[in-house]
Amino acid sequence: MTRWYRAYEGTVTDAKLGEVALVAGCSRSVAIAVWHCILESCCSAQRGGEFDTNPRRVAVILSEPPATIEALFAAFSEIGMVCNGAVTAWKQRQFESDTSTERSRKHRERKRNGDATLQERSATGIEETETSQGRDATPPDTDTDTDTEREKGARAEDPAHQGKAASILKDRSADVDDWELDFLHSIKWKPSLTKAQADTLKGIEAKLDAKGDSGKPHVLPSVKRGSPAYDAWIAYYRKRSGGRATFHERQDALTVPSEFPPAEQAA
Numbered sequence: 579m580t581r582w583y584r585a586y587e588g589t590v591t592d593a594k595l596g597e598v599a600l601v602a603g604c605s606r607s608v609a610i611a612v613w614h615c616i617l618e619s620c621c622s623a624q625r626g627g628e629f630d631t632n633p634r635r636v637a638v639i640l641s642e643p644p645a646t647i648e649a650l651f652a653a654f655s656e657i658g659m660v661c662n663g664a665v666t667a668w669k670q671r672q673f674e675s676d677t678s679t680e681r682s683r684k685h686r687e688r689k690r691n692g693d694a695t696l697q698e699r700s701a702t703g704i705e706e707t708e709t710s711q712g713r714d715a716t717p718p719d720t721d722t723d724t725d726t727e728r729e730k731g732a733r734a735e736d737p738a739h740q741g742k743a744a745s746i747l748k749d750r751s752a753d754v755d756d757w758e759l760d761f762l763h764s765i766k767w768k769p770s771l772t773k774a775q776a777d778t779l780k781g782i783e784a785k786l787d788a789k790g791d792s793g794k795p796h797v798l799p800s801v802k803r804g805s806p807a808y809d810a811w812i813a814y815y816r817k818r819s820g821g822r823a824t825f826h827e828r829q830d831a832l833t834v835p836s837e838f839p840p841a842e843q844a845a
Contacts, residue, residue: 581621581622581624582621583617583618583620583621583672584671584672584673585614585617586671589610589613590606590610592756593755593756594657594659594756594757595609595610595613596609597653597657598650598653598654598657598659599650600834600835601649601653601656602646602649602650602652602653603646603649603815603818603819603824603826604642604646604649604650604824604825605825608640608642608646608650609650611640612636612640612642612647612650612651613654613659615631615636615639615640616629616631616636616654616660616665617665618631619631620664620665620668625664626664626668626669627664627665627666627668627669627672628663628664629660629663629664629665632651633647633648633650633651634647636651645819645820649818658757667760667764670760670763670764737768737769737770737771739765739768739771739776739779740765740766740767740768742779742783743762743763743765743766743779744766746762746782746783746786747759747762747763747766750786753786753789754782754785754786758782761775761778761779761782762779762782765779799833799834799836799837800831800832800833800834801831801832801834801837802830802831803829803830803831807834807837807838808831808832810838810839811826811832811834811838811839812824812826812827813839814839814840815827
């Protein structure tokens with residue numbers, strides 16, 4: 579049976595995928611492909627974000643070196659995208675109503691309720707032609723009901739942090755990084771926060787206050803072939819790949835986290 583999972587806008591440009599590609603010494607395209615292999619496995623397993631696949635299996639699927647895939651799996655774990663064999667943000671990004679089992683259950687419930695109403699009206703002699711025609715056309719299930727319930731709950735409770743998170747997501751989302759975006763989304767509907775979550779939110783607000791409206795996003799440096807910084811990064815990537823040449827060496831310029839790699843900075 580074919581199952582669906584949600585791939586959100588911005589997935590292929592996600593800074594975290596660029597980070598794991600950098601750490602693993604591979605291209606972003608390979609990191610994206612491996613990430614979707616993991617998501618497909620979660621979808622197939624149907625266990626709340628747990629996946630059954632492993633680096634060797636993914637290496638076979640993508641025809642990539644096992645060492646590269648192992649490095650990507652380790653990087654996903656290192657930055658918190660996966661933990662203990664599960665995608666950490668699966669439940670925030672996916673919905674139970676996406677599964678065919680859940681849709682079928684809701685459809686059967688609606689049909690039972692509709693049939694019961696028809697029988698009751700028939701027993702009293704009430705015509706049901708137009709109403710029954712409308713009821714038989716079952717619309718596709720969406721997340722609208724879920725979102726509406728959440729909005730009602732937010733209005734009823736209205737904790738201060740919900741408004742703060744919503745405001746930042748609406749007006750200042752470009753000024754926070756992907757980790758902070760995920761955090762803000764995760765607390766947007768929570769009726770209460772732990773102390774750690776409250777402190778994190780305060781930290782994000784303080785960062786935005788310090789940055790102000792004129793703040794500009796951080797631009798990563800670019801190093802060109804022939805420069806000492808370029809040669810240092812190539813040596814760094816080769817060291818991470820066990821001395822093998824990497825795809826970076828085919829590029830005339832590299833976009834990197836800092837002008838020199840960590841070892842050079844320490845020196």
